[in-house]
Structure formats: C-alpha cells, structure tokens
Amino acid sequence: GQNIDQPTEMTATEGAIVQINCTYQTSGFNGLFWYQQHAGEAPTFLSYNVLDGLEEKGRFSSFLSRSKGYSYLLLKELQMKDSASYLCAVIGPEKLTFGTGTRLTIIP
Amino acid sequence: DSGVTQTPKHLITATGQRVTLRCSPRSGDLSVYWYQQSLDQGLQFLIQYYNGEERAKGNILERFSAQQFPDLHSELNLSSLELGDSALYFCASSPAGNTIYFGEGSWLTVV
Numbered sequence: 150g151q152n153i154d155q156p157t158e159m160t161a162t163e164g165a166i167v168q169i170n171c172t173y174q175t176s177g178f179n180g181l182f183w184y185q186q187h188a189g190e191a192p193t194f195l196s197y198n199v200l201d202g203l204e205e206k207g208r209f210s211s212f213l214s215r216s217k218g219y220s221y222l223l224l225k226e227l228q229m230k231d232s233a234s235y236l237c238a239v240i241g242p243e244k245l246t247f248g249t250g251t252r253l254t255i256i257p
Numbered sequence: 258d259s260g261v262t263q264t265p266k267h268l269i270t271a272t273g274q275r276v277t278l279r280c281s282p283r284s285g286d287l288s289v290y291w292y293q294q295s296l297d298q299g300l301q302f303l304i305q306y307y308n309g310e311e312r313a314k315g316n317i318l319e320r321f322s323a324q325q326f327p328d329l330h331s332e333l334n335l336s337s338l339e340l341g342d343s344a345l346y347f348c349a350s351s352p353a354g355n356t357i358y359f360g361e362g363s364w365l366t367v368v
Contacts, residue, residue: 180355191259191347191359192300199355236300244313245290245357249299 151175153248155237160254165227169251171220171237182238183211183222186250192236195222229255260284261360263348269366275336278363282329282350288312289331290349290357291323300347306331338367 152174161167173181180199184192196204198213198220210223222235234250260283270276282289291303302315306325317323320338325331335342343366351357 182357184359189345191361193259194356194358197355238300244302244305244315246302246315247292247300 151239151241151244151246153237153239153246155235155248155251157249158252158254160256161224161227163227163229163255163257166223166225167227167253169222169224169235169237169253171222171248173218173220173237173239173248175218175239175241175246177242178215179240179242181211181213181220182236182240182245183209183220184236184238184247186234186236188234195235224253227255229257231255259358259360261348261350261358263346263360263363265363266361267364267366269368270338272338272340272367274338274367275334276338276365278333278335278346278348278365280331280333280348280350280360282331282348283352283358286350286352286358287329288351288357289325289329290351291317291331291333292347292349293344294347294362295341295344298344303333335365340367343367 155171183195186192196211232255236250237248262281287308292300303317305313323333345362349359
C-alpha cells in the first residue's frame with residue numbers, strides 16, 4: 150500500500166519563501182507529483198520527480214530523496230495567488246495516491 | 258484548459274437515484290483515472306482504466322462502477338445515491354504516467 154503525510158496547514162508572508170514537506174511509504178515507487186489546487190477547482194500540475202535531486206521551475210522547486218521517502222516543494226517570492234492547497238502524490242506500481250494536501254495561506 | 262472534459266459540471270439529484278458522469282480524456286491519452294473529493298477532504302482514488310481495461314481499483318463502493326469505451330471516453334456510474342456521496346468527482350488522463358491532467362470536475366449534490 151501507500152501512505153503519504155504532509156502538514157495540514159501552513160501560513161507564510163507575501164514575498165517570503167515556504168517549504169512544504171511530504172513523506173511517503175510505498176511498496177513500489179514510480180514517481181512523485183506536486184499539484185496545486187484552489188478550492189473547488191481542478192488540481193493543476195506543478196512538478197514531477199522520479200530521480201533524487203532538485204527540479205527547479207520558475208518560483209517553484211521540488212526535491213526528492215527516494216532513500217528517505219521524502220520530498221519538498223519550495224515556493225519563492227510568494228504571491229497572494231499562491232494561497233491554495235498543495236497536494237503531494239505518489240505513483241506506485243498501479244495507481245496514483247494523493248496525500249490530504251497542505252492548505253497554504255499567504256498573508257500580506 | 259487541460260484537455261480533459263467532464264460532463265455534467267453540476268448535478269443535483271435525490272437519494273436513491275442513479276447518475277452517470279462522463280469523461281473525455283485528452284486526445285491520445287490511454288489512461289483514465291477517477292477521483293472523489295468531498296468537502297475539505299483529499300482526493301480519494303476510485304479507479305483507473307488503461308485502453309479499455311481496468312488497471313487499478315481504489316476505495317470504490319460497490320454501488321459505483323465505471324468503464325472505458327473503445328473511443329477511450331469513460332463513464333462513472335453512481336447508484337443508490339446517499340447524502341454522503343455528495344462530492345466533486347474528478348476525471349484525469351495521462352499519456353504515460355509522468356504527467357496526469359485533471360478535468361474541471363463534476364459537482365454532485367445529493368438531496
């Protein structure tokens with residue numbers, strides 16, 4: 150089976166940097182995704198990691214350590230529109246499983 | 258626009274009824290996933306199809322069923338509806354598993 154843990158809620162200040170952690174246990178690992186989801190909307194793809202290391206894409210970066218079962222999403226230069234839920238998801242041998250998400254609130 | 262189309266966008270129905278949700282994946286995507294998201298809850302995996310065949314099954318109730326047709330569109334059938342089935346139902350599609358695209362979802366309200 151698969152188990153994914155991430156903090157339920159986080160708060161950060163506009164213009165700052167925030168790191169959202171995700172730990173997972175899985176019987177087979179084929180990659181890890183990060184998605185952003187605004188309330189009532191579809192999740193939108195942010196990043197995909199399958200190898201260890203850091204993937205940078207604009208203001209967003211994602212890191213993976215397969216040996217530790219650990220990933221983080223780093224958001225820089227935070228904007229008010231970044232207030233959303235951030236979902237960590239692991240794809241195992243057969244299915245994509247999501248964590249419950251981290252609700253990020255950006256304050257001025 | 259992700260390219261994944263779901264209909265209907267909103268649906269209100271009574272307890273005990275049956276509904277069908279439809280999903281058209283992105284052109285060429287062979288995998289279709291269905292997820293349920295209740296209010297303030299995470300995405301719960303229901304079922305996955307690949308090229309017409311069931312690939313993986315999650316916490317899908319026996320009252321629910323799905324299929325993928327030869328043209329790759331998929332339908333999720335929900336029967337004997339209960340109040341607790343009220344949720345946002347997402348369909349997603351994938352070409353190869355390294356990027357999964359979500360539709361806008363179907364809001365189901367059971368009254």
